[in-house]
Amino acid sequence: MTTTRADGRAADQLRPVSLTRNWLDHAEGSVLVEFGSTRVLVAASVTEGVPRWRRGSGLGWVTAEYEMLPRATHTRSDRESRKGRVGGRTHEISRLIGRALRGVIDYQALGENTIVIDCDVLQADGGTRTAAITGAYVALADAVAWLRARGALAGEPLRGSVAAISVGVVNGTPVLDLPYVEDSAAEVDMNVVCTGDGRLVEVQGTAEGEPFDRALLDQLLDLAQAGCAELTRLQAEALAG
Amino acid sequence: MTTTRADGRAADQLRPVSLTRNWLDHAEGSVLVEFGSTRVLVAASVTEGVPRWRRGSGLGWVTAEYEMLPRATHTRSDRESRKGRVGGRTHEISRLIGRALRGVIDYQALGENTIVIDCDVLQADGGTRTAAITGAYVALADAVAWLRARGALAGEPLRGSVAAISVGVVNGTPVLDLPYVEDSAAEVDMNVVCTGDGRLVEVQGTAEGEPFDRALLDQLLDLAQAGCAELTRLQAEALAG
Amino acid sequence: MTTTRADGRAADQLRPVSLTRNWLDHAEGSVLVEFGSTRVLVAASVTEGVPRWRRGSGLGWVTAEYEMLPRATHTRSDRESRKGRVGGRTHEISRLIGRALRGVIDYQALGENTIVIDCDVLQADGGTRTAAITGAYVALADAVAWLRARGALAGEPLRGSVAAISVGVVNGTPVLDLPYVEDSAAEVDMNVVCTGDGRLVEVQGTAEGEPFDRALLDQLLDLAQAGCAELTRLQAEALAG
Amino acid sequence: MTTTRADGRAADQLRPVSLTRNWLDHAEGSVLVEFGSTRVLVAASVTEGVPRWRRGSGLGWVTAEYEMLPRATHTRSDRESRKGRVGGRTHEISRLIGRALRGVIDYQALGENTIVIDCDVLQADGGTRTAAITGAYVALADAVAWLRARGALAGEPLRGSVAAISVGVVNGTPVLDLPYVEDSAAEVDMNVVCTGDGRLVEVQGTAEGEPFDRALLDQLLDLAQAGCAELTRLQAEALAG
């Protein structure tokens, strides 16, 4: 598969991906994840106990919050804290990350512990939510290891790994891992979350211009699943490192 | 295709759908849409002019807001107005409805007019977002007709129709148009937005339990596209009525 | 008493009133109340227990919330949830409805149960607060019956019935039950809440233009009490139905 | 008329009333108004121009805001600024004060000027809203005089004066000007706003316990109108001082 992309990549090629573990001193798990120029700081915070509505169930809880620094983008955005409200996009992505991680968690094995995953975008160049999910899995794994080392687990809470990538149609061609310049021109835009064994956790595809057909959807899913497989390999490498 | 569903429907069968136009006296378009016990009041409000950031572009604007009445559900929820903030789910669905409608709008033809679509869920029994989108298209069409009758359009702003339906896997079986009882037990949950000619505008699939594979995704999309085709027929009927 | 009103009614005549019980499937009591084109959906929600400050008192609690859908009116209003705050008018009417209902409640007999009355204006054409109170009593009665059927009451919590109507001076003439077109032109505007036995629970009269004298106040109160008597009859009919 | 009141007053007797003009150095009008221990600081602020929606109309605008200091009452209340929202009671009283003052204003004569009346309760012992209105009229008159002295008026904006008083039924007896100890035990509670010539601007009566009949309403209105007449005299005295 070949195409002419602004950054010279092949259509099915990821940007350079980097997963730097333990970027923070205090967090039980932390990763600086980079997909090209997109840079997200992920912190996993463990607390004993679960929210009130879950107490006494014996089950754990995992949740996520996503936010962008005001100058992560080309022009500065106002802070949501100053506006006094969290925007729809921020809510939506936070919920997506949480669902993706919960998709591979065994609550019983986690026991009554809570893990909060904070994903703060330091620099945005497309794919911030997929970078966040991919990094969040690694931070989550480290937080789980931290709990395991303290003997605080009832079993193995990770039923598998999870990674995410964006795909889209740019100038009529399906491409993988879109930077901002492609994302803003894409006719179709899709985010796909896969488990390490190649199954789907979440598929979110949107026609930005023309509606799309099933054949195109299939091409995009092929690209995405291959991309996620590569990310799975990089996650394993990072965790082995 | 057969299965045993609580309400006796076949797996590929819609609930009774009703689209009552002009349910309100003042709105330029309005529909009470019902998918079984789910009941959404949709109002389309036309105003001359567009938001500040779009002025002078010659282009129109379409946006949507979704909200649930506090006792739409089995147990009462607090009002978002009283909590002083709009929740993530509300934001997310509002954005989905807006994107779905904008997928069939020609802004040039709409001219510098704004149409706001309010979708208020009077009673919720699963599928509120898909009922909202399906009803919203009809209200939008009436609002466009209202503009046309006043000579306020530069062309035909509707490039097609749009409808939406939920599909999911319940007890291992793919089913169409899930009521609350099925939705809360679904292993996979997907919302699909199609145009009247059968193409896809939005696909949002989530594994609630086990991750899913491509074969299952295909089955669900088949169900959804057939369901949307039936909704397209009912929309046309309502608009002809 | 005769006058020329836009809708042909006599000065002392109510608009067509309709009280449709059980409009919702889930609520313990629900009514769609219509005063002419004014249409309010009332839901009564029962929960066991009372707010923290009332626990252990043996007394129940009844409260109400009122809100308008954005396109209930001739032109669209912004949602209070999106503005992040509840407006003064909304608060004021919510409080009025709550006081009106509490005026006929015996808390001892209700026991430690809470009933929340939600009044959502689907369409507004004047008199939304009086329609809400009139409908709310019926929904409240159904919620009480629901509690009674479950043996959850310590006695009879309803000490009587309650209804409300607007009166005002339009073009110098006192009239009953003002639609929007009259309300916006009224020189004096009054809302009166009566019990079923004809006594007063709340009187709120405001000079919109000229201050008024006691003689005029008396005329308005006569009109209102007669109107409430008629509404009391309609409530009884609905509850018997 | 006699009765035994805790503070020894006759049933139809006001508490000691004091109206101290120019309590502030900067405000165009200001009054410290006292009804017994109730103490409200009223400031009238004049600004040239009117809100956007009124520009070019040639008409002025008068509005009011009411608030209580946290320790105005027996036990401390949280600040509404810290809670991030203005309560229903605060909104309701602010609106009442505004309506009362607008009832005697000729907007044409005021010209495109805005007067904002701030009523801050320094100490509360019942009747804060009626003290606020009574004081606010005096501050308003001073602000109007300030405008007149600068030649900024198109005529005489004050069409009359306005004052307010509470009445209620305590231990079965109708009484005037209730302090907190009576107010909290009142069976009926009414606030009445009168013009200087004895007509009614606003009547707000509420049954706190038993509903009330027309005869009792008449007694209360008699008391209130006599009380307002006395307040009118005290306002004139203060303004002459």
Place this chain on the structure above:
Amino acid sequence: MTTTRADGRAADQLRPVSLTRNWLDHAEGSVLVEFGSTRVLVAASVTEGVPRWRRGSGLGWVTAEYEMLPRATHTRSDRESRKGRVGGRTHEISRLIGRALRGVIDYQALGENTIVIDCDVLQADGGTRTAAITGAYVALADAVAWLRARGALAGEPLRGSVAAISVGVVNGTPVLDLPYVEDSAAEVDMNVVCTGDGRLVEVQGTAEGEPFDRALLDQLLDLAQAGCAELTRLQAEALAG
């Protein structure tokens, strides 16, 4: 030290200071403090118990809130309650007052009691935070006396007294206790909080124009410490009165 100040004071001279105790009937301690035209109402509210995070510690808690009435200043400011958020300046001064008072409190001796100090600026003419602190100490002492009289103390919670004053450089000359006209023209602006025995609790100096050197800092601190000594004397006088 001599200079020409608008109000004729010497450079090292305070404005007339007045501390009126028991200005409120309900508060456990209250003071109307005046520094020239600056007028702050301080109320100290005692409640049994401490915030949740301090329970069972045997230690008390003291906190403060500062706010300005909208027309305390030359032109009206919007209320923070209406804006729905507390401004940075308000927060900052509230925190300063709290720290200043906590600097002389022995929590052990206070026992598990909370004292909240409300400082509401009725009129502002410079130095509102220093007047607030100076008055707050007196109200605090009265609240402590109230606790002592009820036998609710474990010892003597006041380890000393505290007072505060502003100093600054105006037209090149260091001056004490700046009114608004000087404050707004000051090149350097400093607030100093001292204990009764002359030591420093807080020093906050800011260059509004040119940065300043150590020699000037020393001159300003000399002025401030002398001013605080005089305020300490006035506080003692008031508390003896």
Place this chain on the structure above:
Amino acid sequence: MTTTRADGRAADQLRPVSLTRNWLDHAEGSVLVEFGSTRVLVAASVTEGVPRWRRGSGLGWVTAEYEMLPRATHTRSDRESRKGRVGGRTHEISRLIGRALRGVIDYQALGENTIVIDCDVLQADGGTRTAAITGAYVALADAVAWLRARGALAGEPLRGSVAAISVGVVNGTPVLDLPYVEDSAAEVDMNVVCTGDGRLVEVQGTAEGEPFDRALLDQLLDLAQAGCAELTRLQAEALAG
């Protein structure tokens, strides 16, 4: 001067300081500043034009916002955006940074341009506000250079440089640049902002335990001014790099 500090530093020694310019791709100026484990990302954003209240003045504007990521600290804090309000500490530090930078800005020379400085604490280990100011000056200088390169300046807007450092008394000894472990145990805590030529822009000293005297204040200022001189050298080095 010697002492035993947990990290082995001398009492008058800074932690390792690092100033990494251009850490972000989009911002007109950006610095990752590190004081030991404290890590703050500073972004300077330039926009043409100034806030409404300053338009037409020919003067520029510089402002700053400070915020902490939720897991910058040992235990996770809730996001201010989710709480819907910015806390007092955040406001206070944002204002301090803004004042510090404005202390060396010539608005006339800046022309009608605005520079917003965002300081986001990625990891906190004491001294976040002083690190932020020290880094912010470097980002500001880069933003000014960016404006100069585009010919958008009316002169040289930087009248000097600015840096900041904390000093305090720990175990009775005055020390420079306190990490969290020292800061939380300090008896006196002071932040000092100096210009590059050694003068003072801001002095904020607080007795956390015992009040302090002038002699101690002098010792602390000596330490701070020496520390700032070293930071000034490091800033110059970074900008030359």
